[in-house]
Amino acid sequence: MATLSVSVVSADREVWSGEATQLIARTVEGEIGILPGHEPLLAILARGEVRVTLPGGEKITAQADDGFLSVENNTVQVVARQAGLV
């Protein structure tokens, strides 16, 4: 199965990057789930958590404030001024 390559980036460093099977984020319009093969997307994130499911089934949660989410060609980037793993 195809995976997503995800990176969570804050202003001064790369917080986390790696492969994932699913990503759930909170945009200004509501929660959105990204699976492999998602169409290109550019969304503004609302204050909240980004939940990433790894291929092994583990889950990672990151806090992202004031940022946006871009999806293109199975590459997901969560970009926020301030971000950190919870």
Add this chain to the structure above:
Amino acid sequence: MGAQLRVYRQKIKSAQTTKKITRAMELISASRIQKAQARVAASTPYSRAITRAVSAVATYSNVDHVLTTEPEKIERAAVVIFTSDRGLAGAFSSQVLREAEELSTLLRSQGKDVVYFLVGRKANAYFGFRHRAFERVWTGGTDQPQFDTAKEIGDALLEAFLRNSDDGGVDEIHVVYNRFVSMVTQVPEVVRLLPLEVVEGVEEPGAKDVLPLYEFEPDVETVLDALLPVYIESRLFNAMLQSAASEHASRQKAMKSASDNADKLITDYTRLANNARQSEITQQISEIVGGADALSSAK
């Protein structure tokens, strides 16, 4: 003769003290370059991600947005100059200021007014000494820039950009800073920040490529509104980090050559001092011999 020797000794002393200071500054800068470079590298993923997103919006949508469209007539341009807070860094600040002057001349020849936003005490002093007006100045912390400062500058610039040009708003924003190329080379660079010009690293979509159809949430305008301030901040922050790394590198270089010069001075003055001491001794001997001769012949 003794007086001359004392003067040389004083000069050697003073060169030695200066050398201690310059050597210490050299070592401090050398240790800070690594850190500054690491910060530039760490902030790269962020600016790359934002640049990609901005270019995606700019390339794959045809929205008219204030920030991307070229105004018909540009009346006023803002120039942001990144200098350092402290001197003793060789041509660091002066080469940026020179570049900014050239840019201003060019802009004025195109019939535009130029307003300045300054970063660093050196730019402040340069403009203050010449009694020239500037819009705002940020000083302190140029060697260890904080993201909050970049945000502050970005907010001020955006505010000026969105104001009408009748109320003193600007239609164009340029940035002048030292780009860190390597430990030995730092190049002053001029970048037009707004309206968006060339977004670096964008692959032009080929004629045959099918453009990915981006979905925007909530909609294109809102995304652009949110994205562009962030883009400006990240570019400014990157410029500040580059400038900080360049500052350390150029200070290290300047202080190294200062220490080397002090070394050379010390060698030269030591030779002269030895010479003076030798001739003093020679003179004393000949005086003694002369005196003894005179005494013995008087008998």
